[in-house]
Amino acid sequence: MPEQQEISLSILKKRWLKFKTLKRGYYSFVLLLMLYGLSWFLPILINNRALMVSYEDELYFPVISGYYSGSEFDQDVPGEAAYRQLQASWKQADSDNWLIMPPYPYSPFEDITVKGNKMYDPPSRQHWLGTDNTGRDVFSRLCYAFNISISFALVLTILNYIIGVIIGGSMGYFGGKFDLFFQRIIEIWSSLPMLFVIIIISSIIRPSFFILIFIYTIVNWIGMTYLMRAEFYREKSKDYVAAALSMGQTNFKVMFKHILPNSMVPIITYFPFAVVGGISALVGLDYLGFGMPPPTPSWGQMLDVGLQNISKWWMVFAPVSAQFVTLIMVVFIGEAVREAFDPKVYSRLR
Amino acid sequence: MKRIQIIVLLILALSLVFWSCGGGEKQAADNSTVSINIASKDMTTLAEDGGYGFEDLAAELGYVTYDMKPEEQIFFGDPRAKKGGMFRHITTRFPATMRTEGQNANYVENNTVSGLCYEGLITTHPLTLEFISSLASHWKIADDKMKFWFRVNPDARWSDGREVIADDVIATWDLHMDETILSPSDQLVYGKFERPVAESKYIVSVVCKELSWRNLLYFGGMAILPSYYLNQIDGSEYLKEYQFKMLPGTGPYEIKEGDIVNQESFILTRRLDHWAKDDPMTKYTANFDKIKFMVVKDNNPLMFEKFKKGESDFYTVSKAREWVEETDFESIQKGWIQKRKIYSEKPAGTSGFAFNMRKWPFDDKRLRMAFTYLYNREKMNEEMYYSEYSMMNSMYSGSVYENPDNEKVFYNPEKAVKLLKEAGYKTRNEDGWLVNKDGRILRFEIAIMKGVDYMVTPVQQMMKDYGIDMQIKYIDGNANWKNLMERNFTIYMQSWGGLVFPNPETSLHSSLADKDNNNNIGGFKNDRVDELLVEYDKTFSQARRVEIIREIDGIYSDIHPATWGIARNYQRVLYWDKFGYPEYMVSRFVGDYRSAFSLWWFEPEKEAALEAAMTNNTDLPVGDVDVKFWPEYLKANNKE
Amino acid sequence: MTTYFIRRILLMIPTFLGSTILIFTILQMAPGGPLERTIQQLQAGAMQAGEAVGSVGDIMGGGSSVLPESALRELKRFYGFDKPVHQRYLTWLGVWPREIKHREVEFHNGALEAQKNVGRGTYMTLRLKGDQVEVLDKDGIVSKLWKAAIDEEGSKENVILTTIFQTEFSGILTGNLGTSYTYDQPVTEVMAPRFKISVFFGLTGLMLSYIVCIPLGIRKALNHGSAFDFLSSVTIFIAYSIPGFALGGVLLVLFGGGTFWDVFPLGGFRSPTEVWESLSLWGQIKDQLWHAVLPIIAWSIGSFAGLTILMKNSLLENISQDYIRTAFAKGLQEKRVVWVHAIRNSVIPIASGIGGVIGVVIAGSYLIEKVFNIDGFGKMGFEAILDRDYPITLGFLVIVVMIRLVANILSDIALASVDPRIRFK
Secondary structure, three states, X not given: OHHHHHHHHHHXXXXXXXXXXXXXXXXXXXXXXXXXXXXXXXXXXXXXXXXXXXXXXXXXXXXXXOOOEHHHHOOOOOOEXXXXXXXXXXXXHOOOOEEEOOOEOOOOOOOOOOOOOOOOOOOOOOOOOOEOOOOOEHHHHHHHHHHHHHHHHHHHHHHHHHHHHHHHHHHHHHOHHHHHHHHHHHHHHOOOOHHHHHHHHHHHOOOOHHHHHHHHHHHHHHHHHHHHHHHHHHHHOOHHHHHHHHOOOOHHHHHHHHHHHHOHHHHHHHHHHHHHHHHHHHHHHHHHOOOOOOOOOOHHHHHHHXXXXXXXXXXXXXXXXXXXXXXXXXXXXXXXXXXXXXXXXOOOOO | OHHHHHHHHHHHHHHHHHHHOOOOOOOOOOOOOOOOOOXXXXXXXXXXXXXXXXXXXXXXXXXXXXXXXXXXXXXHOOOOOOOOOEEEEEEOOOOOOOOOOOOOOOOHHHHHHHHHHOOOOEEEOOXXXXXXXXXXXXXXXXXXXOEEEEEEOOOOEOOOOXXXXXXXXXXXXXXXXXXXXXXXXXXXXXXXXXXOEEOOOOEEEEEEOOOOOHHHHHHHHOOXXXXXXXXXXXXXXXXXXXXXXXXXXXXXXXOOOOOEXXXXXXXXXXXXXXXXXOOOOOOOOOOOOEEEEEEOOOOHHHHHHHHHHOOOOEEEOOOHHHHHHOOOOHHHHOOOEEEEEEEOOOOOEEXXXXXXXXXXXOOOHHHHHHHHHHOOHHHHHHHOOOOOOEEOOOOOOOOOOOOOOOOOOOOOXXXXXXXXXXXXXXXXXXXXXXXXXXXOEOEEEEEEOOOOHHHHHHHHHHHHHOOOEEEEEEOOHHHHHHHHHOOOOOEEEEOOOOOOOOOOHHHHOHHHHOOOOOOOOOOOOOHHHHHHHHHHHOOOOHHHHHXXXXXXXXXXXXXXXXXXXXXXXXXXXXXXXXXXXOOOOOOOOOXXXXXXXXXXXXXXXXXXXXXXXXXXXXXXXXXXXXXXHHHHHHHHOOOO | OHHHHHXXXXXXXXXXXXXXXXXXXXXXXXXXXXXXXXXXXXXXXXXXXXOOOXXXXXXXXXXXXXXXXXXXXXXXXXXXXXXXXXXXXXXXXXXXXXXXXXXXEEEEOOOOEEEEEOOOOOEEEEEEEOOEEEEEOOOOOEOOOEEEEEOOOOOOOOEEEEEEEEEEOOOHHXXXXXXXXXXXXXXXXXXXXXXXXXXXXXXXXXXXXHHHHHHHHHHXXXXXXXXXXXXXXXXXXXXXXXXXXXXXXXXXXXXXXXOOOEOOOOOOOOOOHHHHHOOOHHHHHHHHHHHHHHHHHHHHOXXXXXXXXXXXXXXXXXXXXXXXXXXXXXXXXXXXHHHHHHHHXXXXXXXXXXXHHHHHHHHOOHHHHXXXXXXXXXXXXXXXXXXXXXXXXXXXXXXHHHHHHHHHHHHHHHHHHHOOOOOXX
C-alpha cells in the first residue's frame, strides 16, 4: 500500500504545481487563506479591548486575559474599562501610564450606549465604513462576520462531505436494494421543511453557530450523496476494484482506500462551489431572521438593516461588496482547482 | 435559420404561458342594477309602540336621547364639507373575509368596514363619550341598570330598502351567540345578556345577567345586521355565504358586488339613500363618494413609493427615522404633499419590557427596579429616535387614566447598583458578569421577533455594562406567543394599547395570575386591585372610574411588573394636498387615519391648485407640521 | 425504458406517503398552531408595527379575557385537533371520514333524548343508547347523513355532552386539500392563481437565463482565459452576489416613479383588475410585460452565474475530448466542430439539470414576490408557514415534493433523449 500512496501523493504534488501556475486562482487562494487566517486574530486587530496596558508600572493584557473593571485603572465607568477613553485621558494628563489599542479600536458590539458613537455616521477616518442604525461600526462587524461566514461554510461543507461520502458512497458501491431503499429515504428526507425545523428548535433553545450547522446539515447532505453515488457507481465497475476485492480486501477498505482516492477529482472541484452555497445559505438565514441571534455580526443581518436604510449607502455597500469579493475569490479558486485536477489540457486546439 | 426557429418557438411558449395566466381571479361584475324599493313611512304603528309621535311621549315613558348642541356641530363633521371624490388608502393585508362578524373577522379592516357600513343602536359622543343616538333614537335604562330598552328610529332603512325593526336586533344577537360562527369571544361579550325581546315593531329590550356599566356600551354598540337575511341561515352558513359578500347595511357606505377583488382591493361606495343623511349628527360625515382600500402586504418601502407617486392619498409614518430622514423630498418642500404631526388623546404607541414575576430573577422587585433604572430610554430616544418620543410612566400614558403620582423614572445607575447589591449581586466573575453568593450569574434570555432587534441590542449593552447578561434570540411570532401564554419566558417586549375605556381585569386579576393562556402575563397579584376591579365594573360614574383606574395604575407602578419605555400621543401623517378637514383633523379618541374616512372631504379647488402647481412646477403653501388642537382645546376647557 | 419509468412512477407512491407523513409530523411539532393563533387573535387583537408597537384597540372594548372551555372545544373540533395525529393524517389523505358541520348537544340530568336544530329549521332527535348515540330525523327514521358521538372530555357529572356531525371522505386523494385558515378559502382556490403567476415568472426568467447564459458560456469557453472571460466572470459574479430582492427594491425606487424616473409600474402582477379588464388584447399583453420587466430582472440576476459557468465548463470539457481532436484532424472547420459537435454534447448537463431547476422555479421566490407585491406561490408558502396555515403549508410542501419527484423523472428522460449512451434498466 505505501507505494500507492506515494503515487497519489506525487499526483497531488503535480496538481498543486499546476494550480500554482494558474495565477488568478492561486492568488485568490493565497489571499483568501490569508484573510481567513487573519480573521482568527480579529480580537487583537479589531477590538475595543487594549492589547497591553501599563498602569502604575504593572502590565495588563486585556485582550488575552479578558475582563478588567474600569476601577482597576481608576476609571469611573461601570463595568469594563473603556480603553479608548482611558488612552485619551492618559495622553491628555501626560501620565506615565500607557496602553496600546488594537489597530482598529472598535468592537462589533459597542453601539450608541458607548459615549461618542452615533448612528448613521458616514464612512470616516475613525469608522472606515461608517456606523449602522444602532451606532455599531460597520467595518468591524463586516470583518467578524467574514470569519463566521467562512467558518460556517467550511464546517458545513466538510460535514456534508463526510455524510455524503459515507451514504452516497455506500449507495453507489452496494447498489441494488440498498441503493433503492436509500434513494427513497433521501427523497423523503429532502421534503423536510427546513424552516419548520428551525422554528421548532429555536423556540426551545437559543440557536448558536453549531446548532445552526446541525440544522443545516440535516437537509444539506443530500446534494452531496447524489454526486458521490454516481462517482462510486462508476468506479465500482473498474478493474482495480475487482482486483482489490479478489485480494480479499473488505468492502470498507475498498471503498475508502481505493475508490475514494480515485473519486477525489469531483470531490475537490465541487468543494469551492459548496462553500459558496454555504456562505449564501447563512446570509439568507440571517436575512430572514432565522440565523444567528443578535447581536452576532452577520452579512445577512447587515444586508437587512442596510436595505431598510437604503439612503445610507454604506450600510448596503459593505455587505454586498464583501459577499461579492469573497464569492468571486472562491469561484476563481474553484476554476483553478478544476483545471489543475483535470488531466485534459484546455487549450484551443488550433 | 435555426435561430429564428428557436426564437419563434420561445415567443410561442411565452405567449402560451401568458395565456395560461389569463384566467386569473376574475370577479364577474354584476352590472344588473337592482331597483331598490325603499319602504314607505310606517304610519300604522302606534306612538307608544315606537311609531311616529314617540318623540313626544319619550320623556314621559322614561326614555332619553341626546340633542346635539349647535356649538358641537364641528365635532360631528365640518359644515364646510363637500360630498364627492375618492380617498385611496393602502392597507397591509387583505382581510381573510369581508364579513364583519364571526371567524377571522376580528381585524382592523373588518372593524373599519363595519363602522362605515353598519350602525349600532347607540354610539358615543366624539367629544364627551356620552351616549348619543344612532339607529335607536331613544333609549331607557331601568333603575337597577339591569334592563335596557331601545326605540329603533322608524326612519331607519336597510340598503335594500327594508325597514329596521326590533327583530333585526334579536337576529344579530342570535348570530353572535351561535357558536358555529367560530368566534368564542362574541359569546363571552354578548352572553352577558339574556336574549333580547321585541316589545313591539320598534322597541326592543334586553336584560343583563350581571351589573356592569359596560353592558350598555357593549349592547348599544353592537352593529345591527338585517334579520331578513340572518333568519334564513345559521352560523356556519353565514360564514360561507357572506365570506366575500356584504349583507345590506344601514350605514353611509356599502360595498358593491364586483368591487371586492380578492387580495387586491375593495371599494366602499357612499350610499345616496342613507336614511340619516340629513341628520346634523351625520350630515357632514362620510363625505367621500368612494373609499378605496388597496393591499400592499408587508412591504413598507413600496407603500411609501406608491404614496409618493400619487397612487394613494394618505401615509402614516410609523418610525421616527423615516419621519426625520425621509420626509423632506421635493413634493413636500413644494407643499404638494402636506406633513402633519397630529396630537390626540389616543395613545398611539407604547413599548417596554414586561417581566415574568413567577420566576427568577424577576420575582424579586429589586431586580425589576434595577433593570428599570438601567434601561436608559432617554438616551435611546435622544440617540436613535431623534427625541421624537416621550417617556412612559403609566400604563395609560397620555390619557386621563394616568396616575400623576407614579414615580417618574429616570436613568439612575447608582440606585440600580444599590438594588442589585441588596438583592445579593455584589461581585463580578472573571467575565465581568454579576454573580450572587451561590455563584449564579445574572443571566436571562429575551425572545424577540425580527425587525425590533435595534430596540433591544442597545438595552443589552446597557445591561452588560453593569454585569447583567441579557441574551437575545429570534423567535417567530407564534412560538413567541405560545411561550408567553405558557409563561415560558423571563422578559418580554410589550406594548400597551390605549383603550378609551380600560379593561384591566383581563390582565391584572389575581385569579388569572397562576393560570396559563390569559393576558395576565407577568403574574400580577394584588388584593386591593382585585377589590377595585370588582368596584370598577359596577361603577357608573366615569369620574369615579377614572379614580379607580388611577389607583390601579399607581399600584401597578409600585409593584412594577414591567418597565415602561417610550410613548407618543400623536400621529405622523403625510397626505396629498387636495382634502379639506376639520381644524382638529382627527377625532379626539380615534386619533388616527380612520378619522379621515368619516371627517375629511375632497376639495375640488385644492385638487385643481395641486394639479396646476404640479404641471407648472410651482409651490403651494406648506402648512404647520404640528396640529395641537386637542391639547389646546383641553387646556382651554380645563378638562383633563 | 418504458418499464424503467413505470417503476419510477410506482416508486413515487411510497415516497409520497413517506414525505407527507414526515411533513405532517413536523408540523404537529411546531410551536403555536392555528388554535393558538386563533386564541391570540381573540385575546390580543391585531397589532401594528413601528418602534412604538401600538395594538389597535377600539372604543368599545379590548381583547376578551379567558376563553371558556366550550369555546376551546369548539375550536379544537373545527381544526380537527380533538383527534389523534394518525387519524388526522388519514383524514387529510382522504381515507378516513372527516367530520363536518359539528354541533354540540347536551343531555342534562340523565335525559335520554334531545333535539337539535341543524340549520334551516331542521331538527334532529338524538337518543342515548349506552355509549352510543342514535340520530333520528323528524319522521323517527335513523338518519343516514347525521351521526353523533359522546364527547368524553366535555361531559360532566350530570351533563353528557354529545356532538352531532356529518362525515365525508375528503382529502388530498379526493382532490380536496382543505380550507385555508388565513384566507378562509379552499386551498386549491388559493393556490391556483398564485401557481400560475409563479409559473409565468419562473418560466420567463428561466428562458431568459438560458438565452443569455448558453451563448455567454460558449463565448467564454471559446475565449477561455481571455480578458473577455475574466470581465464577464466578474460581471456575472457581481450580479450573483447582489441579492435579487435587494436589486428589485432599488429598481422600484429608481424606476417606479415614486422618487426618480417614472418608467415602470410600482409592483403588482398586472394593472388593477378594473383597468386590466378595460384593456384590449394587445393592451393586456403590453401591460403584462410592462409589469414583468423589473421582477424578471430581479428574479434572474442571480441565476446567470451558475448556468453560464456550467455551460462554459461543460463545453471546455467537450472541446478537449478525443472526438473533437479527431474532427479537427479530419480538417473540419472550427465553426462546424464547435457548433455541431461540441455544443450539442455540452448541453447534456444543462438538460439534466432542468428537472431540479423546474422545482425551484415553481416554488417561486418569496422575497422577490414580497418586494414587488406579487401574490405568488413562494410568498404564499412562506407566509403560510409563519401563519401556521397548515392546509396551505401541507398543500404547498406536497406540491413542491411532487414537482421534484416528477422533475427528477423528467430530467432522466431529458438526459436519455439527449445522450444516446445513457440507458435505463
